[in-house]
Amino acid sequence: MILYNLLRILLYFIISILAIFNKKLLIFFKSRLFQKMGNDSFLNSNKETILIHFSSVGEFNLTQELIEKILKDKKQKLILSVMTDTGFSAVNKKYYENKNIKIFYFALDDFFAIRKIYKKYKIKKTIVIETEIWPNLYYFASKNGELFIINGRLTEKKLKSYLKFKWIIKKVINYAKKIMVQSFPDKERYEKLGIDKNKIKVYKNLKYSIKYNKITEEQIKKYHETVIDKNKKVIVCGSTRPNEEKIWLEVFKQININNEYQLVLVPRHLERTSEIENIILENFSKDDYLLITQIEKDKSNYKIQNYKKIIIVDKMGVLTDFYQMADFVFVGGTLTDIGGHSILEPLYYGKKPIIGKYFQNIEEIVKYAKELGFIEIVENENEIIEYLKKSENIDTKTFFEKNNEIDKILKEIFG
Incomplete structure (x- = not known):
């Protein structure tokens, strides 16, 4: 710990020099290391507090x-510690007016802060979501009370890098009273890191507990008037990575x-977006596709008769809207060796996800979904085309109810 904090002092010196020439860097560190902690109503109750730390x-x-x-069942006051600006904004939007919640930027593991x-x-009690290893946070969490790691995940790649510093990583993670992992x-x-195996328990991914938004009939109507042709079978490819669009465009050309x-x-x-437009133009004309932002800019020109064969969604935060209106859903990062993105959103809406063979990041969920017949794993264009000729509906309500283990996790924390 002493060596770690001495190295941090050296790092601060380097950053302070760089910050002179970089305003964004200065703002980033200032907002996290010099936050105001005034006497407010949050402190007046003299109650003990729970800190929950997450990144994004x-x-x-x-x-x-x-x-x-x-908040509801345990009636506890909470401090929410967030690393990113977007995460901080999202938390503030949700809980700014809640007097039982205090929101901080994570203090970058600064010893004194x-x-x-x-x-x-x-x-x-301190709860760390997933596995962010911060020695000072872990030390003070265990010194002042109890530390819990929830939704812990450790890939083979991370393990290899951690093993190089096993002596310090082992000590830091063992500060935790309990470590609840995904698989x-x-x-x-x-355990390979030398963590006390009696501390480690397996619970289902917290993603099973998410209540995803459902779009209204009015929103669906608007999409049908401007973007989605309800008379066609709609294929939605979500979170696509390089080369995946090319595969799907070839499939689309053959099947359509x-x-x-x-x-x-x-x-x-x-x-x-521009890269994807260029790929489309290799086999399609400019009239065959449109960006969703173009449609939104001039809705009057894109009524019913102007449906496009291909839509590029160049806008954040609407993927789940399209999942709900899809006949077929592909989840990206699986046809290329990325490891896959979450399949739970389409499953939540009763859509059977199509994925490629690279799903190491979501292996446990895929394994369980496969047992229930809730997923389609494909390896090439021919397999995709054959599946698109089918039509399947799945009922996933009990799937989510059965795998939501929030109450079991709370029991581990509060006894």
Whole structure:
């Protein structure tokens, strides 16, 4: 710990020099290391506090049900610690007016800032979502109370890098009272790090507890008037990565001979929009596709008669809208060796996800969905085409109810 904090001092010196020439860097560190902690109504009750730390919007989304249950059932005050700006904005939007919640940027594991927060707010339980290893946070969490890691995940790649520093990683993670991981392979990888196996328990992914938004009939009507042709079979490719659009465009070209289908491409990274347009133009004309932002700019020109064969969704936050209106859903990062993105959103809406063979990031969920016949794994264009000729409906309500283990996790924390 001493060596770690000495190295941080050296890092601060380097960053302070760089920040002179980089305003964004200066704002980033200033907002996290010099936050105000005034005497407010949150402190007046003199109650002990629970701190929940997560990094991003995604982790906040999968933690919301846990937060709500702690507030309602346990009647606890919460500090929510967030790393990213987008995550901080999302948390503020949801909980800004809640007097039982205090929202902080994560103090970048600064020894003095972390110590000040624990002393001031009487934090007795700390919950870390997934596996972010912060030595000072873990140290003060265990020193002042109990530390719990929830939804823990450890890939083979991460394990290899952690094993190089096993002596320190082992010590830091063992500060935790309990480590709740997503799968048995995750448990085995933690044990390889030398973590006390009695601390490690396996519970289902917190994503099973997410209550995804459902679009209204009015929203559906608007999409049908401007974007989605309800008289066609709609294929939605979500969170696509490089080369995946090319595969699906080739599939679409072969299967759409009688103009029965419509293809919606939702790239994982919007900055790839121009690249995707160029790929489309290799086999299709400019009149065959449109960006959703173009449609929204001038809705009057894109009424019913102007449906496009291909839609590129160059806008954040609407993927689940399209999943709900799809006849077929492909989840990206699986036809290329990325490891896959979440299949739970389409499953939540009763859609059977199509994925490729690269699903190592979502292995446990895929395994279970496969046992129930809730997923289609394909390896080439021919297999995709054969599946698109079918039509399947699945009922996943009990799937989510059975796998929501929030109450079991809370029991581990509160006894």
